[in-house]
Amino acid sequence: MKNALSFSLADFFFNDSPDVLSPPSDFEEWMNDPRTQECFGFFEQQLLSAPKSSTEILSNLEGKPKKVINLTSYNYLGLSFHPEVIQAAIEGLQKYGLGASGAPLLSGTLDLHAKFARMLADFKQKEDCILFSSGLAGNLGIMQGILRKGDLLVLDEKCHKSVIDGGTLSGARMQFFDHNDTEHLAQILDKNKDKRILVAVDGVYSMDGDLPNLPEIVKICDLFPDVRIYIDEAHSTLIFGANGRGVAEYFGLEDKIGISFGTLSKSFGGVGGFVCSNAKIIRYLKGYASSYSFSCASSPPVVAGLIKALEIATRDSTLRDKLWENTHYFKKNLQDLKLDLGNTESQVIPIIIGSSGELLFEMARDVQKKGLFLLPIDFPAVPATSRRFRISVSSQLTKDEIDKACNIIEDSIAKRLKKK
Amino acid sequence: MTKEEIIKVIKKNILENLEEIDENEIDINKSMKDYGANSLDIIEVVSCSMRELKIKIPRTELAEINTIGQLADKFLEHAE
Numbered sequence: 039m040k041n042a043l044s045f046s047l048a049d050f051f052f053n054d055s056p057d058v059l060s061p062p063s064d065f066e067e068w069m070n071d072p073r074t075q076e077c078f079g080f081f082e083q084q085l086l087s088a089p090k091s092s093t094e095i096l097s098n099l100e101g102k103p104k105k106v107i108n109l110t111s112y113n114y115l116g117l118s119f120h121p122e123v124i125q126a127a128i129e130g131l132q133k134y135g136l137g138a139s140g141a142p143l144l145s146g147t148l149d150l151h152a153k154f155a156r157m158l159a160d161f162k163q164k165e166d167c168i169l170f171s172s173g174l175a176g177n178l179g180i181m182q183g184i185l186r187k188g189d190l191l192v193l194d195e196k197c198h199k200s201v202i203d204g205g206t207l208s209g210a211r212m213q214f215f216d217h218n219d220t221e222h223l224a225q226i227l228d229k230n231k232d233k234r235i236l237v238a239v240d241g242v243y244s245m246d247g248d249l250p251n252l253p254e255i256v257k258i259c260d261l262f263p264d265v266r267i268y269i270d271e272a273h274s275t276l277i278f279g280a281n282g283r284g285v286a287e288y289f290g291l292e293d294k295i296g297i298s299f300g301t302l303s304k305s306f307g308g309v310g311g312f313v314c315s316n317a318k319i320i321r322y323l324k325g326y327a328s329s330y331s332f333s334c335a336s337s338p339p340v341v342a343g344l345i346k347a348l349e350i351a352t353r354d355s356t357l358r359d360k361l362w363e364n365t366h367y368f369k370k371n372l373q374d375l376k377l378d379l380g381n382t383e384s385q386v387i388p389i390i391i392g393s394s395g396e397l398l399f400e401m402a403r404d405v406q407k408k409g410l411f412l413l414p415i416d417f418p419a420v421p422a423t424s425r426r427f428r429i430s431v432s433s434q435l436t437k438d439e440i441d442k443a444c445n446i447i448e449d450s451i452a453k454r455l456k457k458k
Numbered sequence: 459m460t461k462e463e464i465i466k467v468i469k470k471n472i473l474e475n476l477e478e479i480d481e482n483e484i485d486i487n488k489s490m491k492d493y494g495a496n497s498l499d500i501i502e503v504v505s506c507s508m509r510e511l512k513i514k515i516p517r518t519e520l521a522e523i524n525t526i527g528q529l530a531d532k533f534l535e536h537a538e
C-alpha cells in the first residue's frame with residue numbers, strides 16, 4: 039500500500055468481500071503494512087499490574103516488560119485499588135460469589151444492587167437510579183429506552199459514541215450541533231418544534247477535557263417547554279462540584295437536568311453505568327432498555343467495592359482536592375512548555391500536536407521508550423487536524439512523577455514541536 | 459468518468475439517505491448539512507458513492523471539503 043499512513047479505521051467500514059467473515063481485502067493489506075503495524079502496536083499493550091500512577095506494561099515496542107509512569111488510565115481517584123474498596127469487594131465476593139446469575143428484572147437484583155442504586159440516586163439528588171453493567175450499556179439503554187422513531191436526539195458533535203449508538207438503536211433522528219455552539223442548537227430546536235426532543239451534552243468532553251456551556255444551553259432549552267436535557271457525567275462525577283456531583287452541580291443547574299448519566303469505570307474505579315432521573319421514567323426505562331432487561335446484573339463483588347468507593351469519595355473531599363491540586367500543577371507545567379492544551383478545564387488534558395500522523399507516532403515511540411505510558415490519539419477518534427496525546431490526571435500521581443513526566447514530555451514532544 | 463457522472467451518483471446517494479428532499483432542490487454549491495444531513499449521513503453518502511465509483515480516498519483527505527461540488531472534484535482527481 040503506497041500511502042498506508044493516510045488511511046485509518048474510518049476507511050474500511052464497508053466490506054465488499056462476499057464472505058461476511060472476511061474483512062475487506064484492502065483492510066488486510068493495510069493492517070499488514072509495517073507502518074500500520076507500528077501504529078497499532080500502541081494498542082492493547084498489556085498492563086502487568088494495577089492501573090496505578092506507576093505501573094508496568096508489556097511494551098510492544100521493546101517486546102518486554104517495562105516500568106512506566108501511567109498517564110493513560112482513567113483511574114482519576116485511584117479508587118480501583120484503594121485498600122478499603124478491595125476489602126469490601128472481597129467480602130462481597132465471599133458472601134455472594136462472582137456473578138449475579140440473573141437479569142435485574144428477574145433474579146439478578148441483589149440487595150447490594152438496590153442499596154447502591156439508592157445511594158447513587160440520593161447522591162445525585164434525583165428520585166431514582168437504574169444500574170447497567172457498563173457505561174456504554176447505560177447510554178444504549180437510555181436512548182433506546184426513552185426515544186422512539188419520530189423523536190429527535192440533538193447532540194453536541196463531541197458527544198460520546200455510546201450516546202450516538204444509543205440514538206441509532208432507538209430509531210430517533212439525530213441532529214448534531216457544532217461543539218458548544220448554542221446558536222446552532224437554538225436553530226435546530228426552532229426548526230423542530232413539533233417533535234419530542236432530548237438534548238444531549240457531556241459533562242467533560244472526553245477527548246478535549248472541556249466543559250459544556252451549560253448555562254447558555256439551559257437558557258435556550260428553557261425557551262422550549264418540552265425539550266429535556268441529558269448529561270453524560272462520565273468524566274465529571276466525583277470530580278466537579280462542591281460535593282462531587284458533577285458539572286451540573288458545578289454550574290448550579292442540577293434541577294435543569296432531566297436525566298443524568300454516569301459511569302462507574304472512571305473515578306469510581308470499577309465497571310458499570312448508572313442513570314438518575316424521575317422515578318416514573320426510571321421505572322419505564324427498566325421495561326424498555328434492553329441492555330438492562332436482557333443482560334445479567336453486574337458482578338456482586340464489583341458492586342460491593344463500588345458502594346465503598348462512593349462512600350470514600352464522598353465522606354470528605356481529600357481525593358478530589360488532591361486530584362485538582364495535581365491537575366493544576368500538571369497543567370501549569372505543560373503551559374510553561376508552551377504546549378497546545380486546547381480548552382481543557384478538567385483532569386483530562388490533551389496535548390494537541392496537529393495534522394501529522396508521522397510526528398504523532400514518532401513522539402509516541404519516544405515517550406514510551408523514556409518510560410511514560412501516554413498514548414497517541416489519532417483520527418478518526420479526533421479530527422485529522424488535531425491529533426494528540428491525552429493525559430488523564432490521577433490524584434495518585436506524586437509531584438515527583440509529574441515532574442518526571444513533564445521532563446519526558448518536554449524532550450519527546452515540546453522540543454520536536456519547536457523544531458517544526 | 460466525468461464530473462457530471464460523479465455528481466449524479468452523489469445526488470442519488472443523497473436522495474437515498476436523506477429524508478424529504480427533491481433531486482431538483484440539490485445545489486452542488488451547498489453542503490449536505492444544508493439539507494439536514496448529520497455527520498453520520500454524510501459518511502454514508504460519501505462511502506456509498508465511493509463504493510459505487512470504485513474509488514478509495516482516505517477520509518483524512520476529505521476533512522476540508524465543504525460542498526457537494528468540491529466532493530465531486532475530489533472524486534474526479536482519484537477516478538481513472
Ligand SMILES: Cc1ncc(COP(=O)(O)O)c(C=O)c1O
Nearest residue numbers: 172173174198200244272301303
Ligand atoms: C463520555 C463517555 N461516556 C460513556 C462512556 C462509556 O463508559 P464505559 O467505558 O464505562 O462503558 C465513556 C468511556 O468510555 C465516556 O468517555
